[in-house]
Amino acid sequence: MNEQAAAGNQTTVKVGLGERSYDIVIGPGILRDAGNRLARVLPGARAAVVTDETVAGFHLDTLKTALDNAGVGHEVITVPPGEKSKSFEHLQEVVDGILAARLERADVVIALGGGVVGDLAGFASGIVRRGMNFVQIPTSLLAQVDSSVGGKTGINSTHGKNLIGVFHQPKLVIADSALLDTLTPREFRAGYAEVAKYGLINQPDFFGWLEKSWEDIFAGGPARVEAIARSCQSKADIVERDERESGERALLNLGHTFGHALETATGYDSKRLVHGEAVSIGMVMAHRFSARMNLASVDDAQRVEAHLREVGLPTRVSDIRGELPDEETLLSYIAQDKKVSRGALTFILTNGIGRSFIARDVPASEVLSFLRENRPQ
Amino acid sequence: MNEQAAAGNQTTVKVGLGERSYDIVIGPGILRDAGNRLARVLPGARAAVVTDETVAGFHLDTLKTALDNAGVGHEVITVPPGEKSKSFEHLQEVVDGILAARLERADVVIALGGGVVGDLAGFASGIVRRGMNFVQIPTSLLAQVDSSVGGKTGINSTHGKNLIGVFHQPKLVIADSALLDTLTPREFRAGYAEVAKYGLINQPDFFGWLEKSWEDIFAGGPARVEAIARSCQSKADIVERDERESGERALLNLGHTFGHALETATGYDSKRLVHGEAVSIGMVMAHRFSARMNLASVDDAQRVEAHLREVGLPTRVSDIRGELPDEETLLSYIAQDKKVSRGALTFILTNGIGRSFIARDVPASEVLSFLRENRPQ
Incomplete structure (x- = not known):
């Protein structure tokens, strides 16, 4: 799909939650413009990008280029892929990474990944300095249609899944539908269940x-x-x-x-x-x-x-x-x-x-x- | 001071935050009635009492009796005294204790202690099941006049104090002014600075x-x-x-x-x-x-x-x-x-x-x- 067709096939869903309202922008190829979109919503913010090793291999370079082009300074925090990263241990790792980057409340945590990265990075952004800005770039179908809406974040406990977390709404969600072409058929089907x-x-x-x-x-x-x-x-x-x-x-x-x-x-x-x-x-x-x-x-x-x-x-x-x-x-x-x-x-x-x-x-x-x-x- | 004088010397400050409003009840000897007060605000709730070893020695029996008298089932989670308990390690310990007690959102976490216990227990109650009920029973002057108002909770990081936490308002604060007689003069003076x-x-x-x-x-x-x-x-x-x-x-x-x-x-x-x-x-x-x-x-x-x-x-x-x-x-x-x-x-x-x-x-x-x-x- 060329750029022009991509622009024509782009849509925005507004999540109306008063002062916590935000846009979900959906369309193929929009990751390449993520830096400009972010800078319009959060001018002057620096970013911590939280991602996992698998997603980083596919999409991190595109995001880094987009942030550089928009002049958004950023650090990257990478966690292992998979549900096991939704743990206290990795939460502490992400929180420490954000603080070590000296980000302030007005800066932003970007989640680049599926539901696990979104839940983990969202939780971290909700508790660093009692709540920082958060932007989601979901890379799985599941994350695009489920985790990116509604502000639920969290980690798992030995007592059960998602038992520890906060409600923390993002400021913006960028759902690039073309990223889903890198999913395995099994991953795509799993997301389709939520659709x-x-x-x-x-x-x-x-x-x-x-x-x-x-x-x-x-x-x-x-x-x-x-x-x-x-x-x-x-x-x-x-x-x-x-x-x-x-x-x-x-x-x-x-x-x-x-x-x-x-x-x-x-x-x-x-x-x-x-x-x-x-x-x-x-x-x-x-x-x-x-x-x-x-x-x-x-x-x-x-x-x-x-x-x-x-x-x-x-x-x-x-x-x-x-x-x-x-x-x-x-x-x-x-x-x-x-x-x-x-x-x-x-x-x-x-x-x-x-x-x-x-x-x-x-x-x-x-x-x-x-x-x-x-x-x- | 006898009971009658105590009752006459009791006052309530209302913190008006819309649906998150709550009362701070202040007076000598009111810990003995804490169970009934809690049951009126949160009928049917079971409780996890978070306290530290020092405070437990002075006041835990009084609270347990008060809860028993009001039919409020409870478990106790004890952490070491001091600022070092405001850590990820102790946060996880308290969170695990609350989940192990199988408390639900409608149940309650009670902080019995000073600012450290209040900040730690408040943070834990704010993230278990994405936010449980929370009641504060501050036992230091500092906690009664500062930590018990406003819903700031949190732990420390190697990068600085209180850098990790959430805003989570209590449902009720019981400030028994007679408990302060167990403070050392130095502790009382330190709280007085905030007054x-x-x-x-x-x-x-x-x-x-x-x-x-x-x-x-x-x-x-x-x-x-x-x-x-x-x-x-x-x-x-x-x-x-x-x-x-x-x-x-x-x-x-x-x-x-x-x-x-x-x-x-x-x-x-x-x-x-x-x-x-x-x-x-x-x-x-x-x-x-x-x-x-x-x-x-x-x-x-x-x-x-x-x-x-x-x-x-x-x-x-x-x-x-x-x-x-x-x-x-x-x-x-x-x-x-x-x-x-x-x-x-x-x-x-x-x-x-x-x-x-x-x-x-x-x-x-x-x-x-x-x-x-x-x-x-």
Whole structure:
């Protein structure tokens, strides 16, 4: 795609959160202009770029050139790739790197990477000097449509995923859709699970469009930009109404309660299961569990599973290779999930495609029976 | 003092921050009723009590009994006393303790201790599950009049003090003025420096009252409660207008820019200098530097120094025992202080008692000359 076409295929989603509002700019090739965009939003700021070794190999030079061209001084802090970097140890490393660079509150931390780098760098920027400026340049589909909207940041604990963090909104998100061409097909599919999630939460028309358009989205071009933009808009609409997850925002956890339990069960081993795959299985489980509770039709659950399977995503616990713990243990992982409230199990269930809702007081016994019925043979 | 007199000598300061508003209850003996007070504000919450070994010896049993009487389940997390506990290592320890107790967002972290415990427990409560409820029971004068108002939490870095943290407001502060009887005279005096600070910032009448009443405040009784309440109200008024320190709140740093540099210079060795003593010296330096710059009268600087010296506080760099680094090094500590903005030196200076202001672009050369003129002989 040439520069002109790129400019024509560029769009901006505004996240409206009062004085914490910011733009998500989406389009192919826009990383090359990142320095100028940043300097317009944060004139005079110096930058600490946080990235991982894999992403640095693909995109760091482009970003450094863009920052140099705009006269934005910068230091680079590199962490190892993978979920294990969301730890206290690496948090301290990033925080120390930012302080060693003598950045002040008015300067900026840039996250160049996927969800792990975004969560880690965002958390660090939220606690250095009690909150510095933060700019996200998400390089995975998952990060572009999920982590880049809503300000959740954090690290993992031995007690569970994302249990430690802050809400800290970025000042700007630059989502270069062409960067996704460097993803493996498996990584792209995993991110696609979160795209489909927005249709399943409250936009049945979007889910219908995805069923028709998914191959164009995977191929790149205008359909990809549209899918990212509609996902970001969908999440922004929810976050604007409930920034700190006191209610509706929990809908974004569709598929995540089952999903997190499966990630814990596989020890966050990305060879066996990555986050988007866990969400894919979790969303199908949420629809099938809803059907079992007579809340939704079996047809809708089958339609969800058929689409996710068509794009190549796992949809059943039995799709996970290797041993898994027994159902009681899985239930205990679900109960430690942070969306538990006062011991009652809270799930996102559904009345059908695009009709998800927050179900409180779901009986643990029903969940256990469902898990047992679905035990891989 | 009997219970009845205690009840009559009890007062509440309201900190008005919209949905983050909270009460500071002040009076002698009110720790014994802490469980009921907490349960009224946070019904059904379980608690993690964070304290240090010294404070635990004096007050933990009283708090545990109060919680038991109110049916508030609780776990206790104890850290070593002293500034060194404001570290990543102890932060992780407290966070792990809260998660191991399986507390949820609707539960509560209680800080029972001085400024160190408040800053550490407050930070932990601000990042577990991206923000849990927090209640402060400050046990030092410094914590009752300073740390308990305004929601600043944090730990130290090798790069400087309080450089890592979040803004996280408590739901309730219980300031039992009788607990201060367990402080050493030196600890009480150090806290008193922050009381005097409120007069020096913008309340000359309060400073005048302190000059007359300080012995009653040290002795306990109604004057002590009044001094604590007026200090909290004074800080609350400023914080309500500027919660996140984008402007006026910086006035609360009167004496702190010089003070932090001296704390760094003495390696946070409490045998040589504690925070309130550093603030005392820093406030006198701020007044004398202001007089040197022809911003305030020498008489006012002398009056400030005379009062602080009368209560037994250090007022000069020469009051610090042992070797200190040279003036260039002290200046470099000042320049790393987080109140630096884009390389310019920002100080809180004054036009006289109760007339402090934020001075930006203070020439580093003038500060250096002032430090050299005051070199201990």
